[in-house]
Amino acid sequence: MDKKVPVVRFKGFTDDWEQHKLGDLIENYYNGQTPSRNKVEYWGGTLNWLTSGELNRGIVTKTKEKITEIAKNKTHLKVVPKGTFVIAITGLEAEGTRGNCAILGIDTTLNQSCMALFTNSNLIKVEFLFQWYRKRGNEFGIRYTQGTKQQSYNATILNILPISVPSLSEQERIQSILLQLDNIIALYQEQLNLYQQLQKELLQRMFVSHRQSNPTIRFSKFYDTWELQVISKCFKNIRNAFVGTATPFYVDKGKGHFYLESNNVKNGTINRDKQIYINEEFYLKQSDKLLHSGDMVMVQSGSVGNSAIIPPELDSTAAHALIMFQSPQEKINSKFINFFFQTSEAKSELRNITTGNTIQHILASDMAQFKIKIPTKSEQNKIQKLFDTTVHIIDFYNKRINDVL
Numbered sequence: 020m021d022k023k024v025p026v027v028r029f030k031g032f033t034d035d036w037e038q039h040k041l042g043d044l045i046e047n048y049y050n051g052q053t054p055s056r057n058k059v060e061y062w063g064g065t066l067n068w069l070t071s072g073e074l075n076r077g078i079v080t081k082t083k084e085k086i087t088e089i090a091k092n093k094t095h096l097k098v099v100p101k102g103t104f105v106i107a108i109t110g111l112e113a114e115g116t117r118g119n120c121a122i123l124g125i126d127t128t129l130n131q132s133c134m135a136l137f138t139n140s141n142l143i144k145v146e147f148l149f150q151w152y153r154k155r156g157n158e159f160g161i162r163y164t165q166g167t168k169q170q171s172y173n174a175t176i177l178n179i180l181p182i183s184v185p186s187l188s189e190q191e192r193i194q195s196i197l198l199q200l201d202n203i204i205a206l207y208q209e210q211l212n213l214y215q216q217l218q219k220e221l222l223q224r225m226f227v228s229h230r231q232s233n234p235t236i237r238f239s240k241f242y243d244t245w246e247l248q249v250i251s252k253c254f255k256n257i258r259n260a261f262v263g264t265a266t267p268f269y270v271d272k273g274k275g276h277f278y279l280e281s282n283n284v285k286n287g288t289i290n291r292d293k294q295i296y297i298n299e300e301f302y303l304k305q306s307d308k309l310l311h312s313g314d315m316v317m318v319q320s321g322s323v324g325n326s327a328i329i330p331p332e333l334d335s336t337a338a339h340a341l342i343m344f345q346s347p348q349e350k351i352n353s354k355f356i357n358f359f360f361q362t363s364e365a366k367s368e369l370r371n372i373t374t375g376n377t378i379q380h381i382l383a384s385d386m387a388q389f390k391i392k393i394p395t396k397s398e399q400n401k402i403q404k405l406f407d408t409t410v411h412i413i414d415f416y417n418k419r420i421n422d423v424l
Contacts, residue, residue, distance in 0.1 A: 023183045032189045042178030044148070047137040049097060050108060051129030054090040061090035066098065067127035071107035071116060074133070076153055077201065078124040079105075086128060096128045099135045104145050106152060108134045108172040111160040117170075118156030122149050134172065143184055146194035151182060204423050211416035218409040225402055228364035229390040241398045251387040253356060255346035259319070259383050260338035261305055268301035276302040279310070279338040281318040284327045287361050287410070297337065305337045315344040315353050317360070323381045324369040326360040328353055342383045355399035358406045359391060 023036045054061040054068075064087030073082060090096070099105070100123070107119040109132040122145065129135060138145055159180055164170035184190065224236040229247055251257055265278065275296040283290055310316065312334045318325040319342045329336060347353040359365055372389070373379045393399065 028185075029189065029192045032185065032192075034186055034189075036183040036185045038181060038183050040178060041180040041182050044139055044143045044182070044184070045136050045177070046139050048134055048174045048177065049099065049129070049137070050131055050134040051096050051099075052094055052131045054086055054094050054096070058090070061086055061093070064088060064090065066091055067125055068130065069105070069123075069127045069133055070130045071110065071119065071132035074105060074107055074119045074121040076119060077121060077205070079121045079127070080124040082125075082127055091128060098126050098128055099123060101126050102145060104136045104138065104149050104152075105129065105133050106136065106156065106172070107132060109169060111164045111170040111172070112166075112168075114157070117160035117164075118153070118158075120149065120152050120156060122146070134174075134177075136177070141187075144187065144190045144194055146198065147184070147190040150194055150197045155182075200423055204420055207416050207419045207423070211413060211420065214409060214412050214416065218406070218413065221405070221409070222358065222362045223364075225405075226359050226362045226364065227392050228368060229392055231364075231392070238398065238401050241394065241401075243395055243398075245392040245394045248391055248393050249387070250344070250356075250389045250391055253348055253351045253391070253393070254315075254344045254353075255348065257342065257344050257383055257387045258308075260308060260310075260316075260341045260343050262340055265295075265297065265301070265339055268297045270296050270298045272296050275299065277333070277336060279316065279333070279336050279341065281321060281325075281340055284316060284318050284325045284341065286325075287327060287357060289327045289330065289333065302337050308337070308343070310334075310336045310338055310343060310345065313347060313353050315347075315357055317342040317344070317381075317386065319383070320378055320380050323373050323379045324360060324366055326357050328357050342381070342386055344386075350396050351393070352396060352399040352403050354403040354407070355393075356391070358403065 023038060064085050066086050067082040068084050068086045069079065069082050073079060103123045105121055105123060107116050111117040138148060163176050163180060164172055165176065225234050227234050227245060233245055272294060275298045278295040278297045280295055282293055310329045312329055312331045314329045316327055316338060320340060369381065372385045373381050
């Protein structure tokens with residue numbers, strides 16, 4: 020057998036990790052099925068019924084649907100006990116499904132897309148197997164699954180998956196520290212969810228559509244009625260960025276200018292996970308259309324309506340296939356406008372002016388006529404600062420979760 024050791028390990032452990040096939044460590048596999056939807060007496064019972072979409076890479080504590088004892092008996096379903104490790108075995112061509120798994124925090128039946136792995140407790144701890152699969156599952160889903168359109172596992176494939184395992188005592192130490200990290204992530208995630216929900220509710224209650232009068236929540240000492248404005252009155256220019264083929268002008272990072280594209284505009288901000296750069300010649304040809312700090316951009320094709328404000332570090336940026344809202348008027352806080360476009364009311368109104376069936380599209384000329392209700396500049400500033408705070412807090416918890424991961 021090949022022997023392997025990790026780069027980092029707890030003190031006192033020196034034995035080599037042993038290479039196995041997963042089948043050496045598993046005593047049995049089991050996957051379920053879906054009772055007939057045509058039989059009313061099969062559904063709405065007291066028995067949990069788990070689908071692969073409910074595997075949460077953590078501990079499953081509830082299921083969306085329940086079946087009856089009749090369904091269990093007629094379809095020969097087994098109740099899988101709490102503490103069992105379960106993985107998704109079909110639909111693994113999708114990144115969100117591939118590598119998905121969970122430990123059961125409840126007794127439950129399974130559908131056909133879930134497989135329970137019953138371990139040999141003398142060789143491997145369930146929690147260690149769970150942590151190992153969370154790390155390797157996505158990779159194995161690419162390398163080992165079978166099928167063309169829908170990729171899947173079966174017991175034969177799972178049996179040959181390679182796995183290195185230490186002694187049981189080292190497994191316990193590893194799963195203990197990883198469980199603590201999981202608990203920290205869960206706490207951060209809980210706080211993140213709370214602030215995301217708070218932001219969502221405030222967006223709905225502190226802004227209004229052009230058909231409404233005033234918001235339901237306001238800061239104290241603000242009583243003036245919000246004024247209906249055509250958005251072309253809020254910016255000196257509303258026009259398209261460069262539209263056409265730009266790929267011949269792409270250069271490597273560090274050899275040109277950052278080129279702002281629609282995939283960089285997400286969740287109300289500029290996201291630079293993917294960056295395109297253009298050469299000096301092409302950049303200079305767009306000198307009359309450069310974006311500046313405080314300008315707003317909006318996606319015009321595909322994910323229409325996604326907007327963001329140009330930050331100071333991207334002053335004088337060239338852009339591609341975006342609607343540009345340039346030079347906000349003195350009475351306008353462009354960040355306030357940007358937050359407005361994150362509301363469900365704004366998104367609904369934008370859908371009314373989009374065109375196209377397969378790919379949605381929105382025209383700069385239509386956006387210039389878009390109506391929005393606006394308060395005084397001082398109230399805009401207060402609202403903008405509040406939402407800046409929620410954004411910073413959400414970013415904080417996202418960063419903490421990513422740091423732990």
